[in-house]
Amino acid sequence: MKINKLEIENIKRVKAVKIEPTANGLTIVGGKNGQGKTSVLDAIAWGLGGDRYRPSKEYREGSVTPPSLKITMNNGLVVERKGKNSDLKVVDPSGQKAGQQLLNSFVEELAINLPKFMNQSNREKADTLLQIIGVGSQLYELDQKEQRIYNDRRAIGQIADQKKKYAEEQKFYPEAPKELVSASQLIQQQQAILAQNGENQRKRQNVANIQQQFNNEKAEIDRISRQLEELQQKHNQTVQDLNTAQKGALDLQDESTEELERNIQKIDETNRLVRANLDKEKAEEDAKENAKKYQKLSADVEKVRLEKRNLLNNADLPLPELSVEDGELIYRGHKWDNMSGSEQLKVSTAIVRKLKPDCGFILIDKLEQMDEDTLKEFGQWVEQEGLQAIATRVGNGEDCSIIIEDGYGSGQNIQANEIPFTQEAPQQKNWKAGEF
Ligand SMILES: Nc1ncnc2c1ncn2[C@@H]1O[C@H](COP(=O)(O)OP(=O)(O)OP(=O)(O)O)[C@@H](O)[C@H]1O
Ligand SMILES: [Mg+2]
Numbered sequence: 001m002k003i004n005k006l007e008i009e010n011i012k013r014v015k016a017v018k019i020e021p022t023a024n025g026l027t028i029v030g031g032k033n034g035q036g037k038t039s040v041l042d043a044i045a046w047g048l049g050g051d052r053y054r055p056s057k058e059y060r061e062g063s064v065t066p067p068s069l070k071i072t073m074n075n076g077l078v079v080e081r082k083g084k085n086s087d088l089k090v091v092d093p094s095g096q097k098a099g100q101q102l103l104n105s106f107v108e109e110l111a112i113n114l115p116k117f118m119n120q121s122n123r124e125k126a127d128t129l130l131q132i133i134g135v136g137s138q139l140y141e142l143d144q145k146e147q148r149i150y151n152d153r154r155a156i157g158q159i160a161d162q163k164k165k166y167a168e169e170q171k172f173y174p175e176a177p178k179e180l181v182s183a184s185q186l187i188q189q190q191q192a193i194l195a196q197n198g199e200n201q202r203k204r205q206n207v208a209n210i211q212q213q214f215n216n217e218k219a220e221i222d223r224i225s226r227q228l229e230e231l232q233q234k235h236n237q238t239v240q241d242l243n244t245a246q247k248g249a250l251d252l253q254d255e256s257t258e259e260l261e262r263n264i265q266k267i268d269e270t271n272r273l274v275r276a277n278l279d280k281e282k283a284e285e286d287a288k289e290n291a292k293k294y295q296k297l298s299a300d301v302e303k304v305r306l307e308k309r310n311l312l313n314n315a316d317l318p319l320p321e322l323s324v325e326d327g328e329l330i331y332r333g334h335k336w337d338n339m340s341g342s343e344q345l346k347v348s349t350a351i352v353r354k355l356k357p358d359c360g361f362i363l364i365d366k367l368e369q370m371d372e373d374t375l376k377e378f379g380q381w382v383e384q385e386g387l388q389a390i391a392t393r394v395g396n397g398e399d400c401s402i403i404i405e406d407g408y409g410s411g412q413n414i415q416a417n418e419i420p421f422t423q424e425a426p427q428q429k430n431w432k433a434g435e436f
Contacts, residue, residue: 001106002360002388003044005072010063011046012039012055015407021361021390022401023074025383026375028367029392030400036407037392041363044390045112047071047079050088050100053112058086060407074360079103108356112363117348122328122336125351130324132354133315139308139324146304153297160290167283176273183267190260200252207245214238319350341369346378353387364391375399 006019013036021027029037045053047069059067067086071079076093090098110117117125130136217238221231312323321332328335331347339347349362370378370393379399382389396403403410 001077001358002074003071003390004074005070006040006044007068007070008040008043009068010060010065011043011058011067011069012036012060013407014039014043014404015060015063016412017402017404017407017409018412019390019402019409021388023388024386025389026379026399027388027390027401028399029390029402029404030396031392031394031404032396033394035404037394037404038365039407040404041365041390041392043067043069044071044363047081048103048107049109049112050103054086077102106356106358108352108359108362110352110355111359111361114345114348114352114362114364117352118344125336126324126327126329128355129318129322129329129351132351133312133317135311135315138311142304142308142311143327146301146308149297149300149304153294153301156290156293156297160287160294163283163287163290167280167287170280170283171276172280173273173277176270176277178274180274181267181270183264186260186264186267190257190264193255193257193260197254200254203245203249203252207249210238210242210245214242318354319347322347322350342371342374342378345370346381349382349387349389350385353385360386361388361390364389367391367393368395372397372399 002023003021004023006017006021008014008018009016013034015036017036017040019027019029019040029040031037042053042055046055046058048071066082066084068082069080069086070082073079077098078089078091080089080091081087082089088100090100090102092098092102117128120128127136130139214235217231217235221235224231317323319331323330329347331339331343334343336344336347345364345367349364352362367375367378375393376399393400406413
């Protein structure tokens with residue numbers, strides 16, 4: 001739906017203005033400050049947007065006739081406000097009466113109130129775009145997923161750092177054996193030696209005992225001569241035993257357990273060092289393990305980010321180089337607050353244009369922030385989009401379709417507050433915009 005013709009009288013600063021906006025592209029309402037340019041847009045917004053867009057003082061001060069507004073749409077629909085109460089009258093193409101509801105079905109609110117879009121928060125603007133391109137919920141899920149992995153990675157990163165630091169702080173003892181030393185082995189060795197020594201001791205005692213016996217018997221021989229022979233025989237035997245025993249005891253040597261005792265004493269100290277080395281080794285392994293996990297999570301975060309980029313890259317965006325990052329609009333690599341005023345206007349227009357495809361027009365105030373080149377480029381883009389943009393711009397350059405001066409459109413000065421306004425009078429002229 002587009003606007004074919006606008007006829008506005010005695011609304012705010014406007015005395016009498018007629019415009020036939022171009023169907024595709026820019027129609028610029030020019031003029032000096034305070035001459036009534038924005039009043040024209042306000043009148044359209046009131047006409048199509050309903051009573052919530054009624055200006056606080058809709059009638060023009062000093063006018064003897066009430067406000068009057070007539071908007072003819074390209075399908076023949078006629079919207080009027082006139083009379084004492086500025087009542088709305090809508091007549092559909094078939095000649096049937098209709099009302100605000102019909103207007104609401106094709107008028108996009110943000111198209112008649114672009115500042116409302118521009119004043120939204122950064123997140124709201126991005127959400128509006130995501131809603132248009134239909135990836136809002138997928139992107140939200142990816143955002144959540146990314147946040148979760150990012151948090152996991154941060155936690156693992158902290159642990160990995162701590163482990164690494166701990167491992168580095170641990171002391172290493174190169175002199176300690178690789179494995180823990182066992183005390184029982186050493187004690188067994190000690191016991192075996194002690195047993196052997198005991199056996200030696202027993203043999204020595206045996207020698208002593210036999211010696212004693214020899215002595216006794218010798219005394220007996222002296223004392224008991226009668227039993228000499230018998231005793232002599234026994235004694236000879238004893239002499240032999242004695243020799244054997246003496247020989248057996250000759251090579252006996254005791255082994256020292258001193259070294260073992262020292263080792264047993266050292267065992268706790270040694271094991272302390274071994275444990276410290278094992279702890280260090282474990283800490284290093286932990287640190288490596290965590291570093292690996294961190295790398296894996298980093299790769300996951302990158303993957304989700306890539307998915308997000310792909311989601312947006314594959315979406316049908318209303319403007320090249322327009323996208324969403326971190327819940328904010330990005331145009332040509334810049335966030336909203338870093339976009340120039342003209343870029344903000346272009347982005348807003350592109351987004352709002354897609355909100356209600358039936359609404360083929362948009363109102364843009366204050367286009368003077370675009371220089372001539374930008375304006376030309378913007379006009380071409382609007383035209384190529386098949387959009388009808390009705391805009392205001394301070395100045396009277398040749399870009400302007402109509403110049404407003406003291407509430408009149410160029411060449412449209414009919415002294416509206418002196419001659420009572422009639423529907424017929426202005427229509428005697430050809431009111432096509434820009435031809436005056
Ligand atoms: N109801 C009214 N009756 C008469 N004059 C009004 C009314 N409402 C506003 N004005 C005057 O109209 C002027 C503003 O009109 P408008 O906003 O349409 O101008 P403009 O051409 O858009 O100006 P600018 O270039 O500064 O944006 C103000 O000077 C204001 O005093
Ligand atoms: Mg203005």
